[in-house]
Amino acid sequence: MYLISRLKISTLKVLLFSVIFSLFSATLLAEGSETGEKKFNAGELIGGHITDAHEWHIAGHLALPLPVILYTPGKGISTAMFSKLEEGEMEGFKMDEKHNIVSTDGSKFYDLSITKNVLSLFISIFLMLLIFLSIAKSYKRREGQAPKGLQSALEPIILFIRDDVAKASIGEKKYKKYMPFLLTVFFFIWINNMLGIFPFFPGGANLTGNIAVTMTLAIITFIITSFSAKKTYWRHVFAMPGVPVGVLVLLTPIEILGVFLRPFVLMIRLFANMLAGHIIALSFFSLIFIFGEMSLGVGYGVAIFSLAFTIFMTLLELLVAFLQAYVFTLLSAIYFGAAVEEHHHDHPPTDAHVEEAAII
Numbered sequence: 520m521y522l523i524s525r526l527k528i529s530t531l532k533v534l535l536f537s538v539i540f541s542l543f544s545a546t547l548l549a550e551g552s553e554t555g556e557k558k559f560n561a562g563e564l565i566g567g568h569i570t571d572a573h574e575w576h577i578a579g580h581l582a583l584p585l586p587v588i589l590y591t592p593g594k595g596i597s598t599a600m601f602s603k604l605e606e607g608e609m610e611g612f613k614m615d616e617k618h619n620i621v622s623t624d625g626s627k628f629y630d631l632s633i634t635k636n637v638l639s640l641f642i643s644i645f646l647m648l649l650i651f652l653s654i655a656k657s658y659k660r661r662e663g664q665a666p667k668g669l670q671s672a673l674e675p676i677i678l679f680i681r682d683d684v685a686k687a688s689i690g691e692k693k694y695k696k697y698m699p700f701l702l703t704v705f706f707f708i709w710i711n712n713m714l715g716i717f718p719f720f721p722g723g724a725n726l727t728g729n730i731a732v733t734m735t736l737a738i739i740t741f742i743i744t745s746f747s748a749k750k751t752y753w754r755h756v757f758a759m760p761g762v763p764v765g766v767l768v769l770l771t772p773i774e775i776l777g778v779f780l781r782p783f784v785l786m787i788r789l790f791a792n793m794l795a796g797h798i799i800a801l802s803f804f805s806l807i808f809i810f811g812e813m814s815l816g817v818g819y820g821v822a823i824f825s826l827a828f829t830i831f832m833t834l835l836e837l838l839v840a841f842l843q844a845y846v847f848t849l850l851s852a853i854y855f856g857a858a859v860e861e862h863h864h865d866h867p868p869t870d871a872h873v874e875e876a877a878i879i
Contacts, residue, residue, distance in 0.1 A: 565801045565802065565805070568723065568725060568797060568801060569725045569728055569794060569797050569798065569801075570725075571634045571635055571636045571729065572634060573585050573587060573604075573620075573632055573635075574602075574635070575635050575638065575720055575724075576723070577719070578719075584600045584602040584603075585600070585601055585632065585633050585634060585635065585638060586598060586599075586601075586632060587599050587601050587603075587604050587609065587612075587620070587630075587632045588630075588631040588632050589612060589620070589628050589629070589631070590629045590631055591611070591622070591626055591627070591628040591629075592627065592628075594626075596631075597609065597610070597611060597612065601632075611623055611624070612628075635724050636724055636726050636729055639711070639714065639721070639724035640711075640726060642714070642721045643707065643710050643711050643726070647703075647706055647707065647710060650669065650673070650706075653669060654669060654670050654673060657670040658670065677702065680701055680702055680705055680848060681694070684701060684845075684848055684852050685697060685698055685701055685852055687852075688852035688855070688856040689852055689855050689856040689859065690856065690859070697743070697852065697855050700739075700743065700851075701848050701851065701852055704739075704740075704847060704848055705844050705848040706844075707736075708789065708844035708848075709840060709841060709844035711724075712727050712836075712839070712840030712841075712843060712844060713837075713840050714726070715727060715728065715797065715840075716833060716836050716837065716840065725794070725797055727789060727790075727793045727843070728790060728794035728797055729790070730786065730790045733786045733787075733790040734786045736785070736789070736847070737782035737783070737785040737786035738782060740782055740851045740854060741781070741782040743851075743855065744781075744854045744855060744857075744858045745778075745858075747855060747858045748858035748859070749858065749859060749860075751860075752857065752858050752860070755774070756774045756775060757771055757774070757775070758771065759774070781850075781854055784850075785847060785850060785851070788843070788846065788847075789843050789847055792839060793839075793843065796835070796839055799832055800829060800833065800836065803825050803828040803832060804825060804829050806821050806824075806825045807821055
């Protein structure tokens with residue numbers, strides 16, 4: 520009940536925020552029309568949100584510059600704030616017309632900068648440490664007592680991952696060693712999905728909509744699956760028992776391909792869903808400015824419908840944020856379970872492909 524009440528309060532906050540945000544944008548629209556600023560570019564707005572950057576946009580023309588760290592072989596490391604680089608005060612480097620960092624003498628360098636996504640990653644790690652160290656202390660301090668506060672809010676989710684995901688997919692005897700990873704990946708994805716929905720600092724970064732991040736998570740799942748797998752798992756991949764040799768010529772390449780397709784599906788599903796959600800929500804929001812440039816009255820009229828769609832998409836994104844974290848965790852657990860399962864040839868094992876299709 521406590522968790523449900525917290526979710527209701529969060530929903531009300533989202534609705535209130537959406538209204539304030541839309542009123543704020545309508546004010547900006549009116550100011551822009553009066554001052555005759557350049558035309559609104561929806562592609563710039565959407566691209567600026569879903570892509571990585573060397574600065575974190577706060578509001579209007581206010582942005583937080585981030586550290587630029589560049590390593591050039593033979594020359595060493597060069598550091599400066601992004602604002603200095605934009606002003607041309609960073610020796611040996613400059614910004615080109617596409618806003619990319621280039622070397623003035625054409626030499627090769629490596630960008631090790633703290634970008635928006637990197638900073639968002641650090642923020643989410645800090646939040647996870649803060650939350651779970653606090654919960655761990657609460658469990659020690661209140662041993663044998665009913666959970667309270669944050670511990671009470673998150674305990675049902677932790678038990679859900681343990682009982683309905685890990686135990687159900689991996690088994691009662693072998694699930695424990697996979698629990699740290701499953702809990703970490705679930706809350707990492709969920710927290711970053713939620714931060715991505717919130718448009719103001721420290722939110723607004725599209726970390727889980729970055730394919731490099733989802734690829735890393737999928738590779739970790741692939742490595743754990745591969746190193747946990749028993750001989751029977753690999754036997755079923757390369758030469759499934761009871762299958763004629765002629766059929767194995769066709770079946771074995773498909774099974775080998777499936778081993779690599781599973782992490783690929785994990786990567787693409789999370790990346791595409793989060794990216795698409797942000798693009799759709801921002802597209803509806805951009806309609807206010809696009810029609811507002813035609814006529815201020817039309818802009819205010821469209822704002823009503825745009826606001827309704829934006830609120831709907833925001834609420835939908837709250838659900839998707841949880842579902843994508845759940846699906847990634849569940850599929851990872853299914854893959855682990857298939858790798859460590861004791862295969863009995865008289866009872867065919869559960870196929871991870873079938874399980875995945877059922878989830879979809």
